[in-house]
Amino acid sequence: MPATQTHRWKTLAVATSAVLVGITLPTLTATPASATTTAYDSTYYKNAIGKSGTSLKSSLHTIISSQTKISYSAVWNALMATDQDPNNSSNVILLYSGVSRAKSLNGGDVGDWNREHTWAKSHGDFGEVTGPGTDLHHLRPADVQVNSIRGNLDFDNGGSAVTNGGGSKVDSDSFEPRDADKGDVARMILYMAVRYEGDDGFANLEPNEKVNNGSNPYMGKLSVLKAWNEQDPPSAFEEKRNQVIYDTYQHNRNPFIDHPEWVEAIW
8 A cells, every 4th residue: 555755755764774774674564545636736736735834734725715615404415425334325434433323313312413513613613604614524424422522622632431432532621532533533623724714704723732722713732633643544434535525515625634744744
């Protein structure tokens, strides 16, 4: 499986050092899922390639802000497509718990799934308004009760096991997703921080190193999100989801799914 650009240059650097000091390299096994962006680097991302820091963030903001917006009611059907269980077309895969649940069980009752705002809608007070409140790149199906437990908590490590949470944890001021969703969450949060910069009537969303951010337009903790991005590279499910959103709904992409190394390049 091909590695991302970051892992290629890291591997090359390690290999060069090994030759210089005459040691034998261990086999490198931890490589992220192959990105789906080769064709997009010379088209969609052409104005971002080769940049870093604020320049990269600014270029990506311009690129991904070209977006078709959908209503909050339309999100239901969209999630049934973006998060469809690859092994059962009648189901969706739920964020945080990893459970496969019938698409028909969407709603607000116990046993249903609903629309989770990964970037909590109170952090910046954008609610369910068309724009950040309906952006599919951070909206995911989640079990009603697990979603309620997460509430508007910031993300951090630690806590007690969430009931029926698939390994997710919670404490008084933060939520830790199960390992298989850690990178997904990080890349969704950081997408929102690049997409919404305060120039379109909505709050300027930014990651920070705090929890208990409340209604402020911040989400923590950045250092933890960066570690999760490294720990849990984009999966085939995440990449397909990005493609469906791009092809069928919003016609914009989450750049951190395509290029997870851009997280470190910006932050």
